[in-house]
Structure formats: structure tokens, C-alpha cells
Amino acid sequence: xxxxxxxxxxxxxxxxxxxxxxxxxxxxxxxxxxxxxxxxxxxxxxxxxxxxxxxxxxxxxxxxxxxxxxxxxxxxxxxxxxxxxxxxxxxxxxxxxxxxxxxxxxxxxxxxx
Amino acid sequence: xxxxxxxxxxxxxxxxxxxxxxxxxxxxxxxxxxxxxxxxxxxxxxxxxxxxxxxxxxxxxxxxxxxxxxxxxxxxxxxxxxxxxxxxxxxxxxxxxxxxxxxxxxxxxxxxxxxxxxxxxx
Numbered sequence: 001x002x003x004x005x006x007x008x009x010x011x012x013x014x015x016x017x018x019x020x021x022x023x024x025x026x027x028x029x030x031x032x033x034x035x036x037x038x039x040x041x042x043x044x045x046x047x048x049x050x051x052x053x054x055x056x057x058x059x060x061x062x063x064x065x066x067x068x069x070x071x072x073x074x075x076x077x078x079x080x081x082x083x084x085x086x087x088x089x090x091x092x093x094x095x096x097x098x099x100x101x102x103x104x105x106x107x108x109x110x111x112x113x
Numbered sequence: 114x115x116x117x118x119x120x121x122x123x124x125x126x127x128x129x130x131x132x133x134x135x136x137x138x139x140x141x142x143x144x145x146x147x148x149x150x151x152x153x154x155x156x157x158x159x160x161x162x163x164x165x166x167x168x169x170x171x172x173x174x175x176x177x178x179x180x181x182x183x184x185x186x187x188x189x190x191x192x193x194x195x196x197x198x199x200x201x202x203x204x205x206x207x208x209x210x211x212x213x214x215x216x217x218x219x220x221x222x223x224x225x226x227x228x229x230x231x232x233x234x235x
Contacts, residue, residue: 050160050209101177
């Protein structure tokens, strides 16, 4: 299985400031034939199901605010919230779908400082 | 708008079989190219893929659970189901049904059910 490791486990950011979440996979999830990274990001608010934010590492799902961005390639990826809003308080997960079984990172909890 | 609903039993006794059914509304399981899956989340922990199914009935399971998992589909009712046998306290979790995007049963998930909490306890 591909191991997905997120860091930090949690972070507290002031409103309007930048939040950065890292995701590392134990092997590359870049498929050379199509140059796509098989990595997704989800947001899970308390008591809710996860919500898709990004796929192919950086393709924003419809309706996701543009203060969110996804980047990275190969084994190292980043989710950035450029200006944290109160409604962004959540746990964020990355997931690789390069091969089976699909595996998730342990999550990063984002709070307001 | 596509919706997935997975009402559950709430409480299951150890060694028994957990059974959940996901009802799909807003789309037809049999007419789409999507894979339909189950994911679980133990209390305070991360997400674990259990397995997925295609409308043809082809199934794919997480190797860690394969010996205890059965996923089936009933296209006439627009439902798919999960059975997990010989449950223990470690199977206590929120169980989500979900839709994988076309491309593969292990692809990212674009639609999630609200989830149902299942507690394994005597």
C-alpha cells in the first residue's frame, strides 16, 4: 500500500492569514503516460462527510473558493488556504488514487488562532 | 442532484454481521460509469476505504478487510449494500457510502453520503 503522511497534525492560523498543509506519499503518484498526479484533497467539517476540494493534485472542484489551492508533484504535495476564513475550520485529508487500495493521510486539523 | 443515504442499525453485537444499504437518488446506478464504494472512519481517526462495486456487480475490496467484506448491488432498487462479518469493537466507525469518479474503483470520491454511526458492543 502507498503510505500517505500529512503534516502538521494540526495548525492554528489567524483569520486572513495563510494556512499550509503538506502531504507526502511513500512512492510517486505521478503517472508518466499522462503526466497527472493521482492525488485528491478533501475538507471535513465537524459532524459532516468529507467534501472534495481538489483532484489531480491541483484541479479545483466546482464551487471551491479560489483562496484554496493545491500544488505539488511526485511524492510531495501542498494544500494552501491563502486567507483563512472562519468557515475553513475543518480537518483536511489527502488521498492517493494511483493504485489500489486508495489510501488517505491521517488528516490535518485547521483552527483559528 | 445526486444524493446518497445510508441509514444504519446503530448497534451491532460482537461477532455478528454489520449490514448497511446505500440508496442512490438523482441518478441511476445501472446507467452510469461510476463505481460505488464504502469508506469508514473510526471515532477521532482517519478514513479507510472498504471496497467498491460497479453496476455489473464487479467488486473490489481492501485486502485488509477482504475476508470479511461483501458488497452487492441491486440496480432495480438503485441501491448497493455492505456486509461486514465477525465484527469487533475495532469496526466501530462512521460508515460512508460514496461515488467514485469514472476511471477506477479506487479513484477519488466526488459524492459522499452523510454517514451512519455503527457501534459494536454487547
